[in-house]
Amino acid sequence: KRLILVGPPGSGKGTQSPIIKDEYCLCHLATGDMLRSAVAAKTPLGVKAKEAMEKGELVSDDLVVGIIDEALKKPSCQKGFILDGFPRTVVQAQKLDEMLQNRGVKVDKVLNFAIDDSILEERITGRWIHPSSGRSYHTKFAPPKVPGVDDVTGEPLIQRKDDTAAVLKSRLEAFHKQTEPVIDYYSKKGVVANLPAEKPPKEVTVEVQKVLS
Ligand code: ADP
Ligand code: ADP
Ligand code: ADP
Structure with a gap:
């Protein structure tokens, strides 16, 4: 399967991705995770992306399209993929169409994590992540077994610099301005499935499974 996950920050894309990925043996490409590791490693890409990320603005289309084009070449992505956080602009969606056309494949489903903005601040400010895997936890909704520690590796969890109420506003x-038009773009192609993303994680998973079965 070739899937796209769209939704505002904190809507649960990163939480559902590993479950879908394991069930269907797909590769998981999260542009936010890839950009954060480039920033941490201070690569040329990271240096270019850092300022926009810290302000809660989008990184330029060319940078993210380049990362996805490279990543889609990985052997693990040949059977199918989950794009988490990409495309976020209509230009990115058009570029993705070109890339997929060149590969002779197309998008099967766009999962739209529909949720009211008012719920997101609590989700974002309570989020803790395990940087190297992208796993996310929440102090109230999904606490790790040991506070501040990743369940799987025992490594420390961190809070993202952009996970503040102020930066959330810009994000x-x-x-609304740049990514919602992407949902319209795919609606016209008839591939969008809306998910009730405000429900508890397990209920969202059930809805995802219904859509994909
Ligand atoms: P996204 O990848 O869309 O930004 P995450 O999956 O990282 O969102 O979720 C944001 C925060 O909310 C995390 O701390 C996560 O543990 C928590 N969370 C995810 N899904 C739900 C849910 N359905 N209900 C409550 N909290 C959730
Ligand atoms: P969230 O999980 O909260 O939805 P992400 O981790 O996907 O956020 O993205 C974090 C930041 O990385 C964004 O605010 C943006 O600056 C940058 N970013 C991620 N994906 C893209 C993209 N497809 N286009 C432009 N910028 C992106
Ligand atoms: P500086 O050296 O300027 O303090 P940081 O090392 O704090 O830069 O990294 C800049 C950005 O990258 C911040 O938004 C921070 O939250 C994020 N970040 C740093 N390290 C990681 C990491 N290992 N994984 C994910 N994000 C990271």
Whole structure:
């Protein structure tokens, strides 16, 4: 399967991805995770991306399209993929169409994590992540077994610098202005499935499974 996950920050994309990925043996490409590791490693890409990320603005289309084009070449992505956080602009969606056309494949489903903005601040400010795997936890909704520690590796969890109420505002603005048109773009192609993303994680998983079965 070739899937795209779209939704505002904190809507649960990163939480559902590993479950879908394991069930269907797909590769999981999260542009946010890839950009954060480039920033941490201070690669040329990271240096270019850092400022926009810290302000809660989108990184330039060319940078993210380049990362996805490279990543889609991985052997693990040949059977199918989950794009988590990409495309976030209509230009990115058009570029993705070109890339997939060249590979003779197309998108099967776009999962739209539909949720009201008012729920997101609590989700974002309570989020803790395990940077190297991208796993996310929540102090209230999904606490790790030991506070501040990843369940799987025992490594420390961190809070993202952009997971503040103030930066969330900019990220939501970017979502409504630049990413909602992407949902319309795919609606016209008839591939969008809306998910009730405000429900508890397990219920969202059940809805995802219904859509994909
Ligand atoms: P996204 O990848 O869309 O930004 P995450 O999956 O990282 O969102 O979820 C944001 C935060 O909310 C995390 O701390 C996560 O543990 C928590 N969370 C995810 N899904 C739910 C849910 N359905 N209900 C409550 N909290 C959730
Ligand atoms: P969230 O999990 O909260 O939805 P992400 O981790 O996907 O956020 O993205 C974090 C930041 O990385 C974004 O605010 C943006 O600056 C940058 N970013 C990620 N994906 C893209 C993309 N497809 N296009 C432009 N910028 C992106
Ligand atoms: P600086 O050296 O300027 O303090 P940081 O090392 O704090 O830069 O990294 C800049 C950005 O990358 C911040 O938004 C931070 O949250 C994020 N970040 C740093 N290390 C990681 C990591 N290992 N995984 C994910 N994000 C990271």
